[in-house]
Amino acid sequence: MLKYFISLICLFLFTRTSYSQEKKKVIKVEKESVSKFYNPKTYGLRLGIDIIKPILSYTRDNFNGIEITADYRLKTQLFVATEAGNMNRTIQENNFNFSVNGTYLKAGVNYNLYTNWLSMDNEIYIGARYGFSLFNSTLNNYTVFQKGEYFAPKEVNTPTKYTNLNAHWAEFVLGIKTEIFKNLFLGFMLSVNKIISTKDANNFKNTYVPGFGKITKNGSGANMNYTISYRIPLYQK
Amino acid sequence: MSKIILLLLLSSCFFSLFSCQDEFCASTTTPHLVVRFYNKDTPNKIKNIQLVVWANDKAKLFNGQIITTDSLILPLDTQKNSVTYHFSKQNEADPESVSVEDLVIKYNTKDTYISKSCGFKSTFNNVSITNTNKDWLKSQELTTTTITNENNAHVKIFH
Numbered sequence: 001m002l003k004y005f006i007s008l009i010c011l012f013l014f015t016r017t018s019y020s021q022e023k024k025k026v027i028k029v030e031k032e033s034v035s036k037f038y039n040p041k042t043y044g045l046r047l048g049i050d051i052i053k054p055i056l057s058y059t060r061d062n063f064n065g066i067e068i069t070a071d072y073r074l075k076t077q078l079f080v081a082t083e084a085g086n087m088n089r090t091i092q093e094n095n096f097n098f099s100v101n102g103t104y105l106k107a108g109v110n111y112n113l114y115t116n117w118l119s120m121d122n123e124i125y126i127g128a129r130y131g132f133s134l135f136n137s138t139l140n141n142y143t144v145f146q147k148g149e150y151f152a153p154k155e156v157n158t159p160t161k162y163t164n165l166n167a168h169w170a171e172f173v174l175g176i177k178t179e180i181f182k183n184l185f186l187g188f189m190l191s192v193n194k195i196i197s198t199k200d201a202n203n204f205k206n207t208y209v210p211g212f213g214k215i216t217k218n219g220s221g222a223n224m225n226y227t228i229s230y231r232i233p234l235y236q237k
Numbered sequence: 238m239s240k241i242i243l244l245l246l247l248s249s250c251f252f253s254l255f256s257c258q259d260e261f262c263a264s265t266t267t268p269h270l271v272v273r274f275y276n277k278d279t280p281n282k283i284k285n286i287q288l289v290v291w292a293n294d295k296a297k298l299f300n301g302q303i304i305t306t307d308s309l310i311l312p313l314d315t316q317k318n319s320v321t322y323h324f325s326k327q328n329e330a331d332p333e334s335v336s337v338e339d340l341v342i343k344y345n346t347k348d349t350y351i352s353k354s355c356g357f358k359s360t361f362n363n364v365s366i367t368n369t370n371k372d373w374l375k376s377q378e379l380t381t382t383t384i385t386n387e388n389n390a391h392v393k394i395f396h
Contacts, residue, residue, distance in 0.1 A: 094262075095356025144315045144348060144359045146267035150295065153267075154315035154359065156348070207353045217353075 039118060040236040043073045048187065048229025053085070062090040065210075069187075069227050077112040081127060083225070087210035096142035098204075102135020104211025106171060121179050129171035131193065133210050136163045137201065162201035167209040169195045169221075177229075187227040195219040262355035265386060270342065272309040273390035277375040280395060283307045287329060293321040303327045310387065315359040319343040326373050326396075338374040341367045344384070360385045366392060 050067035057064045067085035074080060088101035108129035114122055138161045144154040175189030195215060198206050208214050213221040276284040287305050291297040292314070314320045325337045344361040351358050361384040366377055378393045 093353055093356065142348075142357050144267055145262065145351070145356045146312070146315065146359070148269075148312050150292070150298065150312045151314040151320075152316065154346070154348075203348075203350050205350060205352070 039116070041073065041076050041121065042183070042231065042233045042236050044183075044231045044234040046071050046185065046229050046231040048185070048227040050083075050085070050225040050227050052224070052226050053087075062092075064088040067211075067225060069225070069229060071110065074109075079110040079112070079125075079127075080107075081110045081129075082107045083129070083211070085211055089208065089210075090140070091208055091214075093207070095145050097140040098137055098208075099140060100135055100137045100206075100208050100210060102133055102165075102210040104131060104133035104135075104209075106131040106211060108171070108173075110173070110175070123175075123177040125173075125175055125177070127173040127175075129173060129191070129193075131167075131169045131171055131211055133167050133212065135165050135167075135210050136161065137165060137204070137206065137208075138162070139204055160204070162204060165199050165201060165206060167195060167198035167206060167212060169193050169209075169212050171223075183231040183233055185227075185229045185231065187225075187229060189225050189227070191223045193221045193223065195221075262352070264351045264355050264358075266351065266355055266358045267313075267315060268358075268360065268384050268387050269310045269312050270384065270392065271387055271390045272311060272392045272394060274307050275393055275395050277395040284396065286396060287327040289325040289327060289335075291323050293323070303329065308390065313342065313344065313361060313384070315346055318345060324374070324394075336370075336372045338368055338370045338372060340377065341369075343367075364391070 048069040050069065053063075053065040053067050057066075065085060065087035067083055069081070069083045071079045071081035083106045084104065086101075086103045088099065090097065090099040106129040108127055110123070110125040110127035112123040112125045114124040116122060138159050140159050141155065141157045144156075146153050171191045171193040173189055173191040175187060177185045177187040179185050193212055195209075195212070198209065198215075200206055206215060209221075211223075213223050215221055274284055274286045276282040285305055285307050287303050288309075289297055289301060289303055290299070290309065290311070292311075298311075311322060320342050322340045322342065323337050324340060325335050328334050342364065343366075344364045346359045346361055348357045348359050350356070362382065364379060364382045364384055366379055368374055368377055373396050375395045377395070379391065380389065380393060381391055384391050
């Protein structure tokens with residue numbers, strides 16, 4: 001995973017450094033290849049924000065979160081992409097209530113499967129992410145699970161705080177992006193994820209991780225976001 | 238290409254639905270106290286008894302009916318650190334002759350996380366049992382001081 005990461009960073013740096021040299025070339029190429037098939041793509045840093053999470057934060061008492069996204073075109077169809085966010089959520093289970101708050105970062109690549117016509121720049125992409133989250137959780141209250149009702153079960157309302165928890169996971173993503181105005185995009189992304197490892201508290205297991213969502217019994221989860229993003233155009237190629 | 242995308246989209250939808258299903262609590266939870274009755278003269282032989290059982294200040298168990306049994310499974314109060322059970326020995330031939338033994342069970346509770354659907358269970362440690370009357374009940378014996386499951390009898394009563 002680390003090796004993969006380093007090569008990604010190298011790739012990113014390489015494209016950045018070669019950019020200044022490319023620029024002069026581009027102008028030359030453009031003049032030479034003004035044919036009707038020439039279809040240059042805009043390269044640049046695209047920054048976005050998830051618009052579901054602020055809406056949920058506003059409409060729900062038990063949710064507070066934000067997510068920003070960024071991606072950068074490496075090749076015509078290949079992008080490096082990242083999402084980062086902060087989340088604070090309270091969840092009521094059958095027999096206990098807990099809150100989780102923390103930050104997360106996901107990084108990976110998107111590959112565009114859609115062939116654009118002329119100057120269009122839309123995407124239908126698949127991709128992969130590595131995700132990492134650092135968080136704290138608080139067990140707000142719980143009721144001891146017992147069979148039979150001869151005695152009322154014990155209820156504990158003293159919150160217990162667990163700090164320095166973390167989780168790593170892998171994600172498979174699928175999404176679309178549409179350029180609605182020049183350099184302004186609307187995007188929708190679904191992701192299916194799988195926990196690689198998670199650090200649990202002593203007497204409490206992580207069932208929700210910021211950025212991952214609810215963890216099911218087999219360690220999987222699903223997520224989605226709906227983004228609005230702006231591309232800062234750098235050059236065309 | 239569009240077929241592949243559609244397939245991926247459908248599979249991811251299916252995946253997310255599948256992973257959202259409810260989980261039921263199927264694990265072992267807070268254990269009960271398992272009591273077995275033995276013959277006081279031949280201590281390794283099980284002996285039936287006719288009883289009415291209730292906890293202090295509580296309604297009678299089994300709807301107040303007389304039960305004939307060689308073992309009992311009794312709940313423990315997770316809110317407190319002790320429970321007093323009244324064992325009233327009955328005689329169907331002579332309904333007037335009842336004799337009540339008071340068994341005081343003391344313990345500490347410890348709560349352990351099981352799973353998302355079950356939440357927490359209580360287990361009991363430092364268990365002790367005392368009896369004051371000693372009429373029909375000759376002696377009682379704890380087989381363990383920690384109650385974590387219901388696999389074996391925790392208390393043997395000799396009568």
